[in-house]
Amino acid sequence: MTEIAAIFRNEKGKILFAPSQLILLLRHLGKALALPFAGIVIFLMLWQGVANNITTSLGQFPGPVQVWDSSKSLVAEHQREREREAAFYQRQEDRNAEKLAKDPLADVKIRPYTGKATFFDQILTSLYTVSFGFLVASIIAIPLGIACGLSEKVYQSVNPIIQTFKPVSPLAWLPLVTILVSALYVSDDPMFEKSFLTSAFTVTLCCLWPTVINTTVGVTSIDRDLINVSRVLQLPSLVHVRSIVIPSAIPMIFTGLRLSLATGWMVLIAAEMLAQNPGLGKFIWDEFQNGSSDSLGRIMVAVLAIGLIGFSLDRLMLAIQGRISWDKQAILR
């Protein structure tokens, strides 16, 4: 208890919280955390209970305990791989230094380390791929949405296309995108892997639509008075868009972007599995093909990681919206 009390003292040792306040604070925290905590505990118990009763060809279905062990082993593998990498570069450097010492004009080679990609490397690759695809989609979707919102004619002509492509599954796009990338992206010194582009563009195709649709709605629902102000002032189109349309539509644009990012993240995993682009999707696929006794546990870790990352991406978008939006009082959820 003394340790806890110490936390609430400032540098001069003055107590910031009276004990009664501390109790209130704890009670408040308890109330806020109790139900989510209870939900998680019940879920874990159910999971463990069910898992114990399922036996698969790869052994028993992993419960929370096995999954926890798997995640620890994934962390350990990652650390081992990093140590190996560090050792590799150390050896290379020593060797080169030795060579140079003997002959200052010696031809020194520096080779990159090509070890196995760990779980955490795969996560980074996935995040990179989804960001790329999402960014491309946003660059197309926001202006298109603004155009649709501003002009009924543009909307009328673009809407059928949006409505047709919106429900198309990423799995349907993937073969086409793969072939197109192979055909069109021909370069001797490619900046990107083909499999990376295939996954990223599949993500783009699937996460265009929510942003387009929501931006359109946001732009069409601008307050009539504000549009009239703009007309009375005879604002040029660009100033009109910049100073009236975009600020008005920001909340809807962000709603679209969040839906898009969530879709993109879901699509990415499927795309990576099929395109064999390194990433979480490939990690799961490889584990599935591996079929070792701890494969299921490792897949389960990936599943949880995908969920938590998706959740954090959404929170990140909310935080960005909070920074950009003019309305600091708005409750974002």
Add this chain to the structure above:
Amino acid sequence: MKNSYLEISHVGIEFPTDDKPFRALQAVDISIAKGEFISLIGHSGCGKSTVLNIVAGLYEATEGGVILEGKEVDKPGPDRAVVFQNHALLPWLTVYQNVELAVKRVFKKTKSKAEMHDWIEHNLSLVHMDHALHKLPGEISGGMKQRVGIARCLAMQPKVLLMDEPFGALDALTRAHLQDSLMEIQSQLGNTVIMITHDVDEAVLLSDRIVMMTNGPSATVGEILEVKLARPRDRLALAEDPEFIHYRQQVLRFLYEKQKNPAAAQEVKAEVNQSTDAQQAMSQDDDSAAKHEAA
């Protein structure tokens, strides 16, 4: 009128609806001298706002037209600034920036940066808002927002200032303050003003002439009342003034006897008796609903 500055000439407008076009206005003729303060008064849905929007250029008249200083009005422009009922400030810009947006459009070529800055501050001090230059509209009261809306229009130095129920959304005390401010500014600047109002006292207090409109559809000018009260006008002194009461009676008689509208009469009565906010809000809803339908 001999020296007509703004001529609203035989204006009529029809709005397309699903079955047959809705005729909102019919043969509206008003001719306004420079520096004159005109009020438009009438029951809800009689097309007062439509007249104002046609003068602003926001609507296009089906027949007839508006001539300002010898030129026909065909589109909206900063020479006909509009004070909207609900201030219509951009909520993401500060008070200063809202006025700046307008000033930059109008004076970009003729004023230097420093001059524009002074001009913005000058206009905001005219409406007594110089203490809150860098506040966002969300942080100031309704009356203050309307003051800024007025400052934005004044800063454009319009030929005509159009006010669409500028004080309708405000409580009685704030409204009285703003009316006084408006009279003070008007006496300094001598703007030509068309103001829509529901409030009979407001119309008599502020106007040189009151244009009373008949009920829609096919609304038109019913009567025009010239208010010959001396300026500056003082609301307390006038409250007991027989001349003021006489003008007030004439407007009321027009609204209740000649243009008796059972549905709308109740609303106007409520407003005449310094309505409560709830009734006020209700009648505004009706009015904007009517506009919406018309549009």
